Amino acid sequence: MGYSSGCHTTFHHRYHIVWAPKYRFKVLHGEVRLRVREIIKQVCVEMGVTIVNGALSRDHVHMFVEIPPHISVSDFVRRVKGRSSRKIQQEFEHIRKRYWGQRFWQRGYFSTTSGNITDDIIMRYLDRHTHKQGFSPSP
Structure with a gap:
């Protein structure tokens, strides 16, 4: 287990987060999938969030950050x-x-820390996840 550090902190805050497009439409494929992936990576870099692993299915996003x-x-x-x-x-x-000016994502999301289950279990799940185009770990 590796710890990260900031100016005055040392931490290991890892979260498994899942969210889906509204109505769970299977729209995350092709160019849309690639663009969503790119936007997520940009936001992570801007906010200093490290992507440990992730997967985009056709109807939901899994991230371990x-x-x-x-x-x-x-x-x-x-x-x-x-x-x-x-x-x-x-x-x-x-x-x-398709969404006629409304929100693209469903309201809410699922989030858990890796304390309830081990990081290894989450990583194995994401590696086995079907229909994935994964996120590579952040540099």
């Missing part, structure tokens, strides 16, 4: 979902028509 203590999980998810929703609807007309 390490979030610094000064950022709440809800702030991270709000930023990722908000920015990706806005950009996806701007860039893909078929998505904009």
Whole structure:
């Protein structure tokens, strides 16, 4: 188990987070999948969040991330979902028509720390996850 450190902190805050498109439509494929993946990576870099692992299925997103203590999980998810929703609807007309100006993502998300189960179990699950186009770990 590796610890990260900031100016005045040492931490190991890892979260397994899952969220889905509204109505659980299977829209995360092709160019949309690639763009969502790219936007998520950009937000992670901006916020200092480390991607440990992740997977995009056609109808949901799984992420295993390490979030610094000064950022709440809800702030991270709000930023990722908000920015990706806005950009996806701007860039893909078929998505904009399907959701007709409403939110792209379902309300809410699932989150758990890796304390209830081990990091290894989460990593094995994500590695076995079907239909995935994974996130490579952050540098």
